[in-house]
Amino acid sequence: MIHAPLLKRLVLICIGMFAFAFALVPLYDVFCDVTGLNGKPSLEQAEQSTQIVQNRDVGVSFTTHAQSGAPFEVKSKEYSVVVKPGAMREVMFSAKNNSNLDKVMQAVPSVSPGKAAKYLHKIACFCFDQQPLKAGEELEFKLLFYVDTALPSDIEELTLSYTVFDISEQLVASNN
Incomplete structure (x- = not known):
């Protein structure tokens, strides 16, 4: 099926976006510690x-x-x-x-x-x-x-x- 690679990419992008959103709070805390904000x-x-x-x-x-x-x-x-x-x-x-x-x-x-x-x-x-x-x-x-x-x-x-x-x-x- 021609759409299978596209579907895989979209699923991986969704998983990546979810992981990024999940990691955003700890990343923000690190950013604040580094910058003093x-x-x-x-x-x-x-x-x-x-x-x-x-x-x-x-x-x-x-x-x-x-x-x-x-x-x-x-x-x-x-x-x-x-x-x-x-x-x-x-x-x-x-x-x-x-x-x-x-x-x-x-x-x-x-x-x-x-x-x-x-x-x-x-x-x-x-x-x-x-x-x-x-x-x-x-x-x-x-x-x-x-x-x-x-x-x-x-x-x-x-x-x-x-x-x-x-x-x-x-x-x-x-x-x-």
Whole structure:
């Protein structure tokens, strides 16, 4: 049959596409490790530090943005801070619901460079919980964190980025 070779190729292509899709997540993790992108910090509350490194400064910058279509405006009161590893630092964030409906937001943190994510410890963070905001309401949230004293010496600056999502509809759907 003349179509048998074509059929074999198409089946092999389908198997190859499936294998590639299956391997994509581990490949993405390797890519992120190599490039330092997509640092995923722990969402668990950390213990307080007891040791401070006085002879080292680390710059920590903050960025925020809302998911496309989310009615939130979130910003840090300070664009960046300088911390001593092990020293506790507090930074305030404000969040405003710009819609005329009550909404619930969830902040998802990311640290760059990615290898620094495990060295940034949050004691208190608005990302730990869902944050309900009434229509037009503006609230302030506290971030209490420290940079681990074991932070590699080649990392002098890191960025803590928050992406804010509107999870109101998901909560309604899960309650029904």
